Amino acid sequence: MLHPLKRIMVTGGAGFLGSHLCERLLEEGHDVLCVDNFFTGSKMNIEHLLDHPHFEFMRHDVTFPLYVEVDEIYNLACPASPVHYQFDPVQTTKTSVHGAINMLGLAKRVQAKVFQASTSEVYGDPQIHPQPESYWGHVNPTGIRSCYDEGKRCAETLFFDYHRQHGVKIKVGRIFNTYGPRMHPNDGRVVSNFIVQALRGAPITLYGDGSQTRSFCYVDDLIEGFVRLMATDDHIPGPRNVGDPGEFTL
Ligand SMILES: NC(=O)c1ccc[n+]([C@@H]2O[C@H](COP(=O)([O-])OP(=O)(O)OC[C@H]3O[C@@H](n4cnc5c(N)ncnc54)[C@H](O)[C@@H]3O)[C@@H](O)[C@H]2O)c1
Incomplete structure (x- = not known):
């Protein structure tokens, strides 16, 4: 068996995007530590990975500190759709902000490179x-979506300040609408x-007159x-928009 190339932690690894990322990193031969508190993720999403010799799961809430030896961190932990992030908005902001502080603190300590799953919602x-x-x-800053939007904006601020102040290697990707297997059927978003x-x-529901635009990127x-983005030179911290550049009306 090949020796694992890197030890990589994926927070939110039992979610829609995180489970695909874990699969991809395992395929490349890396050692993957998946961290999740199952708030919106589920064991079913990673069931097929549990017996993999290079896969490890840890049930943990990223609002609490975590000390593990890793080379890279992908920080995806955060509820992503309005129905989920508005369920407990205080916890949503804590997950983005305390989660970012904890992951950046860890990255600084173990000199890991850290990727932040930001969002088009920062706009x-x-x-x-x-x-x-x-x-x-x-x-x-005061609306019902602000727990998510402002939490993610503050997380980006923390990423750039850890980068400037402490030299932490960061990559900030702003994700646009994504679809594919294991997306939440009840997330209230258009594809699902x-x-x-x-x-x-049942009849298909169109909000308004359907003239609003969206971009759609397949998960792979x-x-x-x-x-x-993670593989780019250290002097490229982002932010980089990640998604389909085309926008479509509904
Ligand atoms: N899917 C998209 O289209 C999209 C768009 C923009 C940004 N994003 C971002 O990508 C990331 C992943 O989104 P997703 O679509 O896979 O959502 P998801 O809800 O499927 O995954 C999020 C995961 O984070 C976990 N989580 C939530 N709070 C946690 C905490 N405090 N500690 C540990 N784990 C926690 C959940 O249990 C879940 O497994 C999120 O940060 C989201 O903001 C996604």
């Missing part, structure tokens, strides 16, 4: 379409809504983007 309710990384956004309604033979392509 808020954007006035520019499509949004380039140089756009600072049009945001609201359409598929679930179609499977039930997104994960390819994560791995490629």
